[in-house]
Amino acid sequence: MGLEQKLGNMGVVTARLEDLVNWSRTNAMWPMLFGLACCAIEMMSAQAANYDMSRFGMELMRPSPRQSDLMIVAGRVSRKMAPVVRRLYDQMPDPKWVIAMGDCASCGGVFNNYAVVQGVDEVVPVDVYVAGCPPRPEALIHGVITLHEKVRRERMKDWA
Amino acid sequence: MAQIEEVTLDGMTHLVSNRALEGETMLLNMGPQHPSTHGVLRLLLELDGETVLNAIPDIGFLHTGIEKNMEAKTYQKAEVMTDRMDYMNTVGNNLAYCLAVEKLVGLDVPVRAQALRVVLAELKRISSHLVWLGTSALDLAAMSDFMYTFREREMILGILEMVSGQRMMTTYIRPGGVWRDVPVEFEAAVRDLLKIMPRRIDEYESLLTKNPLFIDRTAGIGKISAEDAVNWGLTGATLRGSGVNYDIRKFAPYSGYEQYDFEVPLRTEGDVRARYLVRIAEMRQSVRIVQQAMDKMPMGPVRSNNRKFVPPPRSEIGTSMEALIHHFKLWTEGFNAPRGFVYSAVESPRGEQGVYLESDGGPKPFRVHFRNPSFDNLQVLPVMAKGFLVADLVAIIGSVDIVLGDIDR
Numbered sequence: 001m002g003l004e005q006k007l008g009n010m011g012v013v014t015a016r017l018e019d020l021v022n023w024s025r026t027n028a029m030w031p032m033l034f035g036l037a038c039c040a041i042e043m044m045s046a047q048a049a050n051y052d053m054s055r056f057g058m059e060l061m062r063p064s065p066r067q068s069d070l071m072i073v074a075g076r077v078s079r080k081m082a083p084v085v086r087r088l089y090d091q092m093p094d095p096k097w098v099i100a101m102g103d104c105a106s107c108g109g110v111f112n113n114y115a116v117v118q119g120v121d122e123v124v125p126v127d128v129y130v131a132g133c134p135p136r137p138e139a140l141i142h143g144v145i146t147l148h149e150k151v152r153r154e155r156m157k158d159w160a
Numbered sequence: 161m162a163q164i165e166e167v168t169l170d171g172m173t174h175l176v177s178n179r180a181l182e183g184e185t186m187l188l189n190m191g192p193q194h195p196s197t198h199g200v201l202r203l204l205l206e207l208d209g210e211t212v213l214n215a216i217p218d219i220g221f222l223h224t225g226i227e228k229n230m231e232a233k234t235y236q237k238a239e240v241m242t243d244r245m246d247y248m249n250t251v252g253n254n255l256a257y258c259l260a261v262e263k264l265v266g267l268d269v270p271v272r273a274q275a276l277r278v279v280l281a282e283l284k285r286i287s288s289h290l291v292w293l294g295t296s297a298l299d300l301a302a303m304s305d306f307m308y309t310f311r312e313r314e315m316i317l318g319i320l321e322m323v324s325g326q327r328m329m330t331t332y333i334r335p336g337g338v339w340r341d342v343p344v345e346f347e348a349a350v351r352d353l354l355k356i357m358p359r360r361i362d363e364y365e366s367l368l369t370k371n372p373l374f375i376d377r378t379a380g381i382g383k384i385s386a387e388d389a390v391n392w393g394l395t396g397a398t399l400r401g402s403g404v405n406y407d408i409r410k411f412a413p414y415s416g417y418e419q420y421d422f423e424v425p426l427r428t429e430g431d432v433r434a435r436y437l438v439r440i441a442e443m444r445q446s447v448r449i450v451q452q453a454m455d456k457m458p459m460g461p462v463r464s465n466n467r468k469f470v471p472p473p474r475s476e477i478g479t480s481m482e483a484l485i486h487h488f489k490l491w492t493e494g495f496n497a498p499r500g501f502v503y504s505a506v507e508s509p510r511g512e513q514g515v516y517l518e519s520d521g522g523p524k525p526f527r528v529h530f531r532n533p534s535f536d537n538l539q540v541l542p543v544m545a546k547g548f549l550v551a552d553l554v555a556i557i558g559s560v561d562i563v564l565g566d567i568d569r
Contacts, residue, residue, distance in 0.1 A: 076222070084221070116225065
């Protein structure tokens with residue numbers, strides 16, 4: 001079946017290195033256990049039994065930035081929190097990605113005021129924006145799959 | 161953009177004892193990125209070995225300026241802000257705000273709308289307690305409860321989505337009633353939930369209540385006496401776990417709570433376990449209230465007929481000139497509230513959720529202030545945590561059931 005046939009007698013399969021690396025990166029992308037506000041509750045829902053993000057190799061939320069590959073900014077980022085978010089991002093080892101979950105993290109949402117950073121992309125580079133207030137767990141999973149597609153398209157010459 | 165300054169430990173030295181500054185005891189920073197703080201709470205711990213001597217909360221990492229933002233919006237539009245405040249109890253926040261607006265302008269609410277408000281507020285209370293149970297058990301390494309509680313929470317969110325179109329930020333309760341009548345599937349969905357919920361609560365309890373590991377981690381931990389609890393201004397299950405019988409649904413009933421037969425669960429131990437048992441019992445009482453409210457759900461309109469404050473139904477707009485004018489006026493400039501101030505409170509899953517509303521006679525609130533239960537419940541943390549281990553602190557924070565959006569707003 002499947003892989004055994006492709007392997008043949010030699011037990012070897014050929015692939016481009018970048019494809020192989022990208023494939024492995026998408027299937028064990030550990031998110032950081034990092035909730036800010038309302039969206040964090042929906043992020044927990046996405047982790048729980050009904051939506052089960054472990055289908056995408058993401059069941060392991062790491063509270064430590066040192067062990068995580070993906071930062072899901074779930075919620076509004078206040079001016080007081082912004083330096084903390086940046087520091088957490090800096091502590092994550094490369095390669096790393098960021099999903100801005102929800103309207104507040106994407107663009108400030110309904111809070112256009114003195115206290116809230118108008119989009120977390122003022123602080124950290126964002127790969128995928130997920131709309132919604134808060135986004136449904138399905139929307140977050142869609143964002144994750146979009147990120148996986150982006151990662152699969154990455155080319156070795158851009159890694160550097 | 162103005163430069164943002166990071167708050168360092170040096171800026172907090174005036175809060176700690178001299179022993180810590182001399183290096184006899186250890187200062188440890190916990191949070192704002194920590195899985196057990198249920199959000200972005202930062203604690204400055206003063207430790208002697210592993211014993212907590214002091215725990216100083218540093219809040220404001222989620223400050224959103226909601227109160228100030230509401231001053232710039234009309235009374236109807238400001239309501240969407242209240243959802244995002246205590247995001248575990250969105251319906252309760254709407255209810256508290258709408259009660260205040262109704263009190264300010266003197267609006268009547270039809271009985272059916274009142275009953276619907278009770279049903280949804282109690283469902284949201286159950287869902288909030290489910291999240292609390294799942295996450296605080298997770299903090300004590302009981303993983304499976306989280307999976308079970310979120311399963312039932314999805315059912316409740318499904319009901320909320322059915323009536324309002326949104327899972328969490330419903331804004332379904334509006335000044336003068338509710339947005340629109342519930343769909344026909346509503347009753348069956350709620351009945352289904354009521355049918356399974358008591359058994360499911362037994363299921364959660366079978367995993368925890370008599371579990372010796374759970375008892376070891378919770379019994380006798382984070383004790384607070386009834387007198388202290390009252391003096392620190394605690395409300396909600398944190399207060400009732402210490403044996404003080406205070407529930408706003410009983411003592412100042414709103415929205416027709418006086419018609420329903422329910423008990424206020426009390427425990428006298430005042431520890432983490434007592435608070436856990438009170439919340440479990442509260443879920444059962446909420447199921448009872450929803451059951452009664454569904455059984456005697458009156459028929460009739462769900463919005464007040466007072467066209468000065470409540471927009472007319474969609475069907476009238478096409479046929480009545482008055483309705484068109486009212487609709488246009490209400491959604492462009494809003495309604496003027498009489499000069500004055502009101503305070504109204506509801507029982508949120510965390511305690512007394514109060515709204516202070518001041519009007520200068522215009523269409524926008526002059527000042528809105530919230531009395532948030534989490535804020536008052538958090539300040540007691542140094543008292544509760546004193547003398548316990550760092551690992552117990554996790555259980556104590558979980559048992560107080562703080563929501564950082566509620567504290568910082």
